[in-house]
Ligand SMILES: Cc1cc2nc3c(=O)[nH]c(=O)nc-3n(C[C@H](O)[C@H](O)[C@H](O)COP(=O)(O)OP(=O)(O)OC[C@H]3O[C@@H](n4cnc5c(N)ncnc54)[C@H](O)[C@@H]3O)c2cc1C
Ligand code: SF4
């Protein structure tokens with residue numbers, strides 16, 4: 001049987017960073033990833049990563065504490081402040097480390113890491129490498145895993161988490177090349193499987209961000225936390241919904257409606273304008289569109305960066321220009337960019353504490369798939385890349401230490417039990433007599449979430465979403481037969497991912513329906529105000545066959561008392 | 568409707584590869600990748616291809632499309648100006664199934680050049696200071712998404728699987744140009760060896776096909792100059 005001390009699922013930034021750290025303990029570390037690590041979704045990140053480095057003339061007074069305050073306020077006071085403080089205080093050293101490893105950050109005139117303004121931040125705090133920060137960081141961390149000879153199971157898909165009596169024993173995985181299913185035994189497992197954006201149809205996320213990595217621990221008994229908080233990014237291009245980084249506005253870009261008006265002045269103070277936090281900008285754009293002020297009365301407004309001039313655009317936003325040219329045929333040096341809000345980030349995820357530990361022993365989670373709760377009800381741009389490397393590192397450290405006291409018994413009954421369970425599932429797929437089309441189910445799910453659990457939410461729509469997801473789960477049980485092939489069975493992969501989609505969706509819809517207030521990204525027209533007395537608490541969704549059972553847990557407040565969130 | 572001519576091959580059952588035809592309902596702005604998904608979801612769920620970002624940044628979907636190496640997600644069907652779209656896997660790599668090829672050799676070659684900063688410290692307490700000029704020396708060289716288009720198009724890679732290839736050689740220059748890297752000499756010596764820069768015949772195929780508009784061939788030419796210069800210097804001293 002394959003076995004390792006620490007097994008990390010996911011080759012994105014969180015997974016790679018965890019592997020590098022765990023390996024420092026002289027233990028046997030391996031990564032499993034359904035795609036080659038450099039293909040991970042982290043590579044699509046554009047704008048940058050936050051740390052109070054105080055590298056600019058006008059950011060000399062910036063400190064980790066101010067970063068923590070901005071993050072907490074941005075989260076609409078739902079983030080756990082102890083975790084936030086940990087993250088912002090470790091931010092500088094964690095970023096310097098990536099500089100020492102060769103990440104090609106852009107530079108200030110005096111040679112330091114360059115920083116740009118981002119929404120909701122008191123200072124220019126977002127360290128950037130042109131507009132490809134994610135790509136460069138991802139390659140840099142992957143390079144370190146090559147240096148340290150860390151084993152990677154490339155194109156192996158994890159299909160179940162082996163948990164018995166609240167202890168984790170490893171995972172079940174399919175080697176895509178051979179279609180072989182087998183257990184991989186491990187003393188500790190870290191999930192770093194990314195977000196669940198593809199639950200929605202209109203999303204900036206990669207096709208591989210399906211939420212399957214959240215669904216597996218959920219089924220295994222680990223609750224998913226705060227899943228109702230879904231970030232809608234204000235600026236995705238029309239049609240393909242590919243992201244235009246917040247850096248466009250950080251560098252000075254405007255948002256303009258059909259009257260040529262910079263409409264953000266009607267929603268926030270003139271000092272903040274386009275650089276309000278994402279939830280607020282997304283709602284403002286959606287309001288403009290709903291009230292008929294989209295361009296030509298249509299479902300989009302303009303992001304205008306023409307006034308930045310060719311030189312600045314080519315230097316700081318070259319990737320943005322490429323995307324516009326490739327996917328819209330629009331040159332942003334000469335024309336404004338048609339944009340609309342799109343699903344972008346899952347604030348919620350696998351419930352984990354600030355050591356990335358979960359309710360299951362030996363099971364850790366980090367990165368977008370986790371919710372240690374540093375983003376609360378709304379994430380600030382640039383904080384997610386930071387979360388991946390800070391908490392990736394922390395997960396690696398704790399898992400690496402934990403395994404030293406553990407014996408691995410590959411004869412344990414769980415391996416046989418889970419192998420049988422998974423084989424049973426696969427055989428049902430191969431021999432199914434059902435007639436449901438999985439891709440139709442996927443489409444219906446996407447439409448349902450787009451329509452009913454979007455930027456503005458109502459009781460009626462969310463009820464409908466909960467009902468529809470239930471029906472779709474029923475249909476999933478009657479999926480048509482799958483053809484056996486000898487390798488790379490994509491049909492099987494997408495059908496498994498669809499189960500992840502469905503389970504993530506049920507927690508999003510149920511959490512949203514239950515939360516009778518508006519906070520951060522969760523904006524209800526029927527309960528328009530934040531309600532700290534009743535709702536300043538985390539949602540925990542536990543898996544049951546009938547649907548999620550909701551519990552709640554308190555928010556950690558240290559320095560910052562909740563206040564009205566005004567910009 | 569657009570006709571897709573797709574390369575099909577399953578080494579476990581097929582004696583030889585074949586081209587298969589599908590009618591794809593083409594909507595405005597549809598990419599070749601979306602066309603392939605249309606086939607997978609509506610016509611033949613056994614079709615195999617790689618994808619992830621659908622935004623030309625992850626490097627998964629390199630293919631040979633209507634006579635050229637391209638990223639399927641970045642290629643709009645309309646722009647091909649043809650009623651048929653012909654899709655084949657990239658060359659010089661073993662076919663696993665249909666459009667999915669084995670990229671082990673591509674990555675193994677990259678790993679040979681020690682694709683990481685060689686510097687065991689001590690490191691400054693904060694970041695390294697780097698002038699704008701020093702940082703500019705990395706421009707473009709860092710933008711490679713490791714898609715393999717260049718490798719598939721490179722005649723030298725086709726005749727010799729040990730040839731490091733345009734991607735790995737360009738990466739070498741990226742590290743040599745980085746003041747944080749201490750491996751310059753070692754790197755130059757390595758790429759001057761028999762499977763390195765002198766196997767490149769500067770035919771520019773790689774530069775022509777790179778979907779990120781990068782130019783591995785001139786990076787290799789610069790490496791060659793450095794290598795020659797280094798040898799001369801060693802002779803003199
Ligand atoms: C377009 C875009 C731009 C962004 N820009 C920024 C930005 O500028 N700043 C910022 O802070 N944040 C940004 N974000 C958010 C940020 O990029 C992500 O939250 C972050 O990269 C997630 O990293 P991760 O390591 O958690 O997961 P990912 O990078 O998504 O990696 C997930 C990994 O898990 C693997 N995996 C998943 N499921 C399985 C399975 N079942 N079996 C095996 N392997 C599996 C995948 O192969 C992959 O390697 C952006 C997001 C998007 C969509
Ligand atoms: S220039 Fe060199 S590396 Fe590029 S295709 Fe030609 S032989 Fe290959």
Ligand code: SF4
Pocket residue numbers: 710711712713714715716717718733734737776777778779780781783
């Ligand atoms: S150099 Fe260009 S073609 Fe070659 S792997 Fe990199 S991005 Fe692809």
Ligand code: FES
Pocket residue numbers: 617618619620621622623624625626627628629638639640641
């Ligand atoms: S799918 Fe990522 S480059 Fe095409």
